[in-house]
Amino acid sequence: MNFIKENLKGFILAILIAIPAFIIGAKFPLIGGPILAIIFGMILNPLVKDKSSYEKGIRFTSKKILQYAVILLGFGLNLNVVLETGKQSLPIIVSTITTSLLIAYFLSKAFKIDSKIATLVGVGSSICGGSAIAATTSVINADDDEVATALSVIFFFNVLAAIIFPQLGVLLNFSTESGNAFGIFAGTAINDTSSVTAAASTWDSMFNLSTQTLDKAVTVKLTRTLAIIPITLVLAFIQTKKTKTTEIYNWKKIFPLFIIYFIIASLITTILTNFGVDQSVFSPFKTLSKFFIIMAMGAIGFNTNLVKLIKKGGKPIFLGFTCWIGITIVSLFMQHALNIW
Numbered sequence: 285m286n287f288i289k290e291n292l293k294g295f296i297l298a299i300l301i302a303i304p305a306f307i308i309g310a311k312f313p314l315i316g317g318p319i320l321a322i323i324f325g326m327i328l329n330p331l332v333k334d335k336s337s338y339e340k341g342i343r344f345t346s347k348k349i350l351q352y353a354v355i356l357l358g359f360g361l362n363l364n365v366v367l368e369t370g371k372q373s374l375p376i377i378v379s380t381i382t383t384s385l386l387i388a389y390f391l392s393k394a395f396k397i398d399s400k401i402a403t404l405v406g407v408g409s410s411i412c413g414g415s416a417i418a419a420t421t422s423v424i425n426a427d428d429d430e431v432a433t434a435l436s437v438i439f440f441f442n443v444l445a446a447i448i449f450p451q452l453g454v455l456l457n458f459s460t461e462s463g464n465a466f467g468i469f470a471g472t473a474i475n476d477t478s479s480v481t482a483a484a485s486t487w488d489s490m491f492n493l494s495t496q497t498l499d500k501a502v503t504v505k506l507t508r509t510l511a512i513i514p515i516t517l518v519l520a521f522i523q524t525k526k527t528k529t530t531e532i533y534n535w536k537k538i539f540p541l542f543i544i545y546f547i548i549a550s551l552i553t554t555i556l557t558n559f560g561v562d563q564s565v566f567s568p569f570k571t572l573s574k575f576f577i578i579m580a581m582g583a584i585g586f587n588t589n590l591v592k593l594i595k596k597g598g599k600p601i602f603l604g605f606t607c608w609i610g611i612t613i614v615s616l617f618m619q620h621a622l623n624i625w
Contacts, residue, residue, distance in 0.1 A: 294341015301325050301582030306575055313478040317578040318414045319439045322432055325585020345583040346428060351542035353576035354419045358549025359569035362557050366507045373504045376472045376618040381511055383614045384410030384607045391606060397599045400426045404434035405600055409607040412509045413438050413476030414577055419512045423520045428587040433596050437604035442479040450486040458625060463497025465625045471504025473615040480505045516543050
């Protein structure tokens with residue numbers, strides 16, 4: 285009862301921020317609920333004078349609810365479909381992820397960018413935007429300002445990609461008779477699902493391809509999502525080594541429990557789908573996952589120092605831009621090398 289009493293006010297506040305962000309974000313997917321929730325939380329922050337009674341609930345939502353969101357994300361992954369698509373797209377995915385992480389690492393050293401922000405931007409750019417940041421945040425113990433900075437950077441380049449990439453595809457002479465090539469491009473070079481969907485749907489409508497491009501892009505995007513597992517494990521191992529304690533090789537520290545549950549959720553989805561259960565059965569879990577992420581982002585926005593966020597903005601934006609350009613170039617190069625484009 286004590287736990288509920290201490291966390292209830294902050295938890296309810298996060299829900300109240302999340303509801304309008306979720307509804308409006310569904311109508312304007314290019315912006316999306318998570319970014320709206322951060323903005324709403326920031327707006328609400330100065331209006332609440334005494335924040336002490338909300339602190340524990342807000343912290344619980346921004347940390348634990350974020351982990352539950354990642355677990356529920358696993359119910360959107362049919363591993364059979366992902367692995368089938370991975371045969372074609374895996375070399376591109378591995379190359380783009382490696383490129384982004386290396387860029388983030390070296391630029392953080394060269395320009396003295398906060399290492400946690402650099403990690404979040406690198407992982408978010410290369411894997412799956414908000415979901416990857418959600419998983420990584422818990423592992424590297426990033427604070428709310430760092431998460432808000434990384435998400436803002438990712439959002440900015442998501443919007444640019446969704447607008448620019450269809451026209452870029454035309455300039456580069458992607459096939460207009462099939463959605464395969466542009467679908468792989470969108471799925472590997474754009475990080476957030478909403479922007480992947482927007483760019484792929486635009487390509488379909490431009491060339492009357494029904495949902496060919498969209499289906500390909502979303503499946504490739506799901507394949508990228510699996511990279512959350514090895515990336516978080518590596519980061520967890522690095523984090524435990526930094527603590528310099530006797531628990532460095534404690535498997536619970538190296539292998540976060542929420543990632544185990546994420547894998548179990550993916551396996552449940554795959555097994556049940558193999559036995560004929562329709563994929564739509566898992567839609568409520570995916571919807572709840574999205575809502576939990578929006579809740580957590582609302583809590584993070586409420587807990588974010590806007591002045592610090594603005595001051596930190598320049599270098600992370602440069603980092604995000606460099607990661608974005610690097611991923612785009614490598615994706616195009618790999619598609620050309622594999623004769624997909």
